[in-house]
Amino acid sequence: MAYIKINQDNIKDKNKAIKICPFSAIEEKNGLINITSGCKMCKICVKQMPDIYSFIEGKQSKINKDDWKGITVYVDHVEGDIHPVTYELIGKAKEMAKKINHPVYCLFSGNNIKHKAEEILKYGVDEVFVYDNEELEDFRIEPYTAVFEDFINNVQPTIILVGGTTVGRSLAPRVAARFKTGLTADCTILDVRENTDLDQIRPAFGGNIMAHIHTPNHRPQFATVRYKIFDAPEKLQKINGKITECKIDVEKLKSNIEVLEIKKKEKVKSIEEAEVIVVAGNGIKKETDLKMIHQLADKLGGMVATTRPLIEAGWTEAKDQIGLSGRTVKPKLIITCGVSGSIQFVAGMNSSDVIFAINNDPKAQIFDVANYGIVGDLYEVIPELLKKM
Amino acid sequence: MNITVCIKQVPGTSEVEIDEKTGNLIREGIDSKMNPFDLHAIETALKIKEQEDSEISVISMGPPQALDIIKEAYMLGVDNGYLLTDRKFAGADVLATAYALSQGIEQMKKYDLIICGKMTTDGDTAQVGPEIAEFLDIPHVANVKKILDINSKSITVEMDMPETVEIQKVTLPCLITVEKEICQPRLPSYKLKLATSERKIEQITFDDLKDNDATNFGLDGSPTQVLDIFPPTSDKTSEKWEGNGKELGEKLANKLKEMKFV
Ligand SMILES: Cc1cc2nc3c(=O)[nH]c(=O)nc-3n(C[C@H](O)[C@H](O)[C@H](O)COP(=O)(O)OP(=O)(O)OC[C@H]3O[C@@H](n4cnc5c(N)ncnc54)[C@H](O)[C@@H]3O)c2cc1C
Numbered sequence: 001m002a003y004i005k006i007n008q009d010n011i012k013d014k015n016k017a018i019k020i021c022p023f024s025a026i027e028e029k030n031g032l033i034n035i036t037s038g039c040k041m042c043k044i045c046v047k048q049m050p051d052i053y054s055f056i057e058g059k060q061s062k063i064n065k066d067d068w069k070g071i072t073v074y075v076d077h078v079e080g081d082i083h084p085v086t087y088e089l090i091g092k093a094k095e096m097a098k099k100i101n102h103p104v105y106c107l108f109s110g111n112n113i114k115h116k117a118e119e120i121l122k123y124g125v126d127e128v129f130v131y132d133n134e135e136l137e138d139f140r141i142e143p144y145t146a147v148f149e150d151f152i153n154n155v156q157p158t159i160i161l162v163g164g165t166t167v168g169r170s171l172a173p174r175v176a177a178r179f180k181t182g183l184t185a186d187c188t189i190l191d192v193r194e195n196t197d198l199d200q201i202r203p204a205f206g207g208n209i210m211a212h213i214h215t216p217n218h219r220p221q222f223a224t225v226r227y228k229i230f231d232a233p234e235k236l237q238k239i240n241g242k243i244t245e246c247k248i249d250v251e252k253l254k255s256n257i258e259v260l261e262i263k264k265k266e267k268v269k270s271i272e273e274a275e276v277i278v279v280a281g282n283g284i285k286k287e288t289d290l291k292m293i294h295q296l297a298d299k300l301g302g303m304v305a306t307t308r309p310l311i312e313a314g315w316t317e318a319k320d321q322i323g324l325s326g327r328t329v330k331p332k333l334i335i336t337c338g339v340s341g342s343i344q345f346v347a348g349m350n351s352s353d354v355i356f357a358i359n360n361d362p363k364a365q366i367f368d369v370a371n372y373g374i375v376g377d378l379y380e381v382i383p384e385l386l387k388k389m
Numbered sequence: 390m391n392i393t394v395c396i397k398q399v400p401g402t403s404e405v406e407i408d409e410k411t412g413n414l415i416r417e418g419i420d421s422k423m424n425p426f427d428l429h430a431i432e433t434a435l436k437i438k439e440q441e442d443s444e445i446s447v448i449s450m451g452p453p454q455a456l457d458i459i460k461e462a463y464m465l466g467v468d469n470g471y472l473l474t475d476r477k478f479a480g481a482d483v484l485a486t487a488y489a490l491s492q493g494i495e496q497m498k499k500y501d502l503i504i505c506g507k508m509t510t511d512g513d514t515a516q517v518g519p520e521i522a523e524f525l526d527i528p529h530v531a532n533v534k535k536i537l538d539i540n541s542k543s544i545t546v547e548m549d550m551p552e553t554v555e556i557q558k559v560t561l562p563c564l565i566t567v568e569k570e571i572c573q574p575r576l577p578s579y580k581l582k583l584a585t586s587e588r589k590i591e592q593i594t595f596d597d598l599k600d601n602d603a604t605n606f607g608l609d610g611s612p613t614q615v616l617d618i619f620p621p622t623s624d625k626t627s628e629k630w631e632g633n634g635k636e637l638g639e640k641l642a643n644k645l646k647e648m649k650f651v
């Protein structure tokens with residue numbers, strides 16, 4: 001079994017050896033230093049105190065990585081309307097596939113969707129696998145998982161990318177668990193190694209830290225990625241790829257779920273579509289002060305978005321939250337007002353074209369990502385700005 | 390009806406940072422609390438109990454400190470509590486967590502419905518629920534924002550999709566993950582605190598589970614591994630403006646005009 005070995009003899013300062021763990025998972029018991037079940041295997045202790053802590057690899061079932069070929073993108077769609085995150089993932093898949101000389105595949109399942117597969121090929125996919133069945137009319141977890149399973153068994157792709165949409169976040173874990181393989185949620189950086197191992201990077205441990213994660217002994221490797229993290233490729237003039245229709249035994253598409261009704265929500269423009277965004281952060285003192293943020297957004301023809309604390313205060317709505325647990329945006333212009341720039345927030349907006357940040361704390365982290373950092377009191381800067389516009 | 394709710398203890402002040410010089414993690418305040426999303430899961434169960442004769446059990450996987458959140462669940466009105474704890478579970482990723490929980494759940498009272506929070510504030514994956522459902526081989530519905538009907542055979546829920554709301558009727562047993570908006574959690578009751586102060590919390594360890602292959606748990610049972618952690622970097626060129634509010638406001642207005650945003 002893999003574990004962290006403790007060399008008790010090398011411990012000179014017990015307290016220091018205990019304090020090294022940021023998760024308080026190291027304790028002293030009967031005079032000995034112990035690692036408790038709170039351990040998150042961040043390996044900080046191994047890195048910082050190698051003479052005391054060492055990581056012992058467990059024995060791992062070695063898979064034959066050559067048996068797994070191709071990078072697959074799951075086509076996220078509602079009744080054939082393909083979600084643009086799909087194209088962004090195809091862009092990333094192509095970039096990685098080139099490195100390891102693998103094909104790019106798409107898995108497209110639904111009802112009456114065949115004719116839409118052509119559109120996907122325009123983005124330079126090598127092969128689209130289509131499952132077109134009545135039973136796949138609405139998204140229900142069991143039939144969609146069954147199709148995914150069938151596809152993986154037949155095609156054996158090494159990497160599978162799924163959009164971090166409502167459907168993707170429900171389906172990907174289900175399929176990953178069926179294959180007892182790893183899944184990394186909300187990756188912000190992806191790359192592939194020569195041996196086809198996927199390098200996955202995401203903010204982690206609920207803090208201002210990036211974690212570099214890999215799946216060295218399992219295939220396929222699963223990752224979900226949010227909308228607007230990567231760029232969609234240009235459409236091709238000439239199509240090279242092909243469409244493969246797949247058959248699946250309808251017995252496998254049985255479900256315990258019945259879809260009774262689908263209600264259209266009133267379509268409100270979402271912040272993801274906005275070209276200009278003004279963000280209200282915790283530097284806003286009262287709810288009524290949001291008026292000035294709205295005025296600024298109106299003058300710029302943009303929308304107002306917000307950080308999490310304001311939603312928790314009940315001043316703004318969850319759908320307007322930017323960040324890891326909110327929306328990812330990529331506008332032409334974003335102005336943050338009284339936002340500290342925590343990694344969870346920044347992960348949702350740092351690929352915006354131009355970032356302005358107003359904050360009165362010169363050390364605020366938001367200035368690390370801003371193109372224009374305005375060190376000042378938003379209650380002075382914004383009224384003046386409104387006057388001059 | 391037997392309802393099982395999965396709850397997790399998370400850091401109270403979730404600000405972990407990394408010291409750029411030493412590479413050490415800095416954690417301010419190590420106090421912990423119940424994952425706020427799981428309070429909504431518990432409340433959902435309590436609401437069902439008000440309508441339909443039910444027994445509610447919670448399970449949490451974590452170190453012994455997690456007993457605190459189970460006691461809190463008792464103060465909210467939960468009937469039974471189980472703590473799944475063993476050093477063999479340490480270092481578990483999503484798969485190993487969900488697998489251990491599914492094994493633990495099988496040691497508990499038979500369930501008709503399992504409720505999970507939408508996500509945790511520290512793991513933040515929203516994946517544990519669907520994976521538990523897969524290991525238990527039951528259907529699941531994620532992003533549930535309303536329960537329309539529940540009876541001994543099925544549950545009818547509203548699933549929140551970006552542009553639509555889908556009404557799904559699911560046969561029991563099944564698992565749902567619930568949105569915050571499904572209900573407003575109640576506060577712990579002092580009366581229940583007194584009444585439940587002696588109530589037992591069942592501990593489940595590795596030896597109690599059906600699967601006795603330790604390599605399926607903890608770090609060994611985790612396909613994903615953390616290679617490295619590091620502070621985020623940025624390579625964008627940036628400039629910083631200082632001055633009084635008037636100067637800055639004017640400079641900003643001019644820049645926006647220059648860039649043709651106004
Ligand atoms: C797992 C996880 C996921 C999360 N997901 C998200 C997410 O998706 N989105 C999100 O936003 N947060 C998220 N958070 C919370 C996040 O960590 C931060 O707590 C949050 O983003 C902080 O919001 P803020 O910058 O508005 O507030 P604060 O951090 O309180 O910052 C306020 C800033 O305003 C400045 N300020 C104060 N007064 C003035 C003034 N008069 N003029 C100018 N500046 C002023 C201060 O200097 C400060 O920098 C998440 C947290 C976790 C643990």
Ligand SMILES: Nc1ncnc2c1ncn2[C@@H]1O[C@H](COP(=O)(O)O)[C@@H](O)[C@H]1O
Binds near residue numbers: 448449451509512515
């Ligand atoms: N260690 C755990 N113990 C009990 N339940 C958990 C645990 N981890 C996650 N869960 C459940 O799974 C949900 C989603 O968690 P996550 O995938 O970590 O975002 C949570 O809201 C809990 O209901």
